[in-house]
Amino acid sequence: MTNRMIRALGLMSGTSLDGVDAAIIETDGLRIAGFGRSAYAGYSDNEAQVLHEALGRWPGEPGVAEAAELSVAAHAGLAAQFPEAEVLGYHGQTLAHDPAGGRTHQAGDGAALAHRLDRPVVWDFRSEDVRQGGEGAPLAPFFHWACAVWAMGQGRLPEAPVAFLNLGGVGNITFVDPRAQAPEAEGACLAFDTGPANAPVNDLMRKRLRRERDEGGALALAGRVDEAVIADFLSHPYFARVPPKSLDRDAFTALSQAVEGLSDADAAATLTEAAAAAAGAGMLWMPEPPERVLVCGGGRHNRAMMAALARRIAAEVVPVEEAGLDGDMLEAQAFGWLAVRVLQGLPTSGPGTTGVAAPVSGGRISYPRRSGPMPSSASREQIPGRAG
């Protein structure tokens, strides 16, 4: 069956809590026909504060309703700049993630966003996967497969397995075989969270220096790595766990505590090295050595982190831009692509990405109350998911 190409807007606010990314992608839910405009809206200090205070909390707990409302308002403001989008993929703000306990929490009501924007919104991407026994994360891996296929088609990547390493607040890696016919095909994707990436460095900068991040990795470059802290960090049982596996943002509080006695520069150097060491440890789980490691997410702007990765990973480590992709917008694009997959009833995760027993079609679709024509060739009744 061939589906028509749909212009989707993906909206992502990640674990770094720095702002919202929005990006247009044109897709039938399998192939990428093209990428479109993108934009970013940073959170104000007050907004970031509201989100930080709600971290680790579940629906109904203090501060969560405020964070959810803030998320809808911030996303609505940015999405309004994209009238060309036929459908929106709204990730929401992850406040807590406990797949072992059977729950994950992305704050923000997609139905309210659909109403405000008068367009269909696909949201709540992770719950169904967790309900079916999966990790609920990472979800970008199927999109990484689509990106590799696209880049191969553009002559930007060889016909060989590659890895995508995303360095956000948390890090995640996807081994991708672009020769597979579909992302859910056996052997097409193996993915998992590598460990903390920028979140511990950001928290350090915020706490000690009232800065948002270590710009360019300058502070880390001026410091010395405490190897004992790194060795202790790598002895954490998470690294020995067989993937797929995923992490809560604040799962590694012991790492932040371990650098408390170090100078600012040494602490930054050590936390930055830890992010790379976690990614290096993750390479041991690759089914075969990838031809190269394509780095996306904000961490690739950190020179200390990139230098540490080059030391700790045997394969060539390059920014994803080398494959013609936009490393700052990849996750936003992923949720646009996933939104179209949900409309088409295609799976959004599988055994190799979240550890579910069989591929899962996650996501919920909400239509504006006064619904217009469908963005898909299918009729409303044929569309899977639970209308909100």
Ligand SMILES: Nc1ncnc2c1ncn2[C@@H]1O[C@H](COP(=O)(O)OP(=O)(O)OP(=O)(O)O)[C@@H](O)[C@H]1O
């Ligand atoms: N110029 C820069 N120098 C240093 N670090 C940077 C720079 N730009 C971005 N970063 C780091 O990257 C982070 C943002 O990365 P990104 O937008 O990929 O994360 P996210 O989408 O919030 O997280 P996640 O992927 O975990 O959901 C910033 O908080 C900062 O730590």
Ligand SMILES: CC(=O)N[C@H]1[C@@H]2OC[C@@H](O2)[C@@H](O)[C@@H]1O[C@H](C)C(=O)O
């Ligand atoms: C529960 C949750 O929101 N996890 C995020 C987080 O940030 C990075 C990593 O941890 C990844 O597992 C995931 O995000 C990306 C977009 C993903 O699902 O692929």
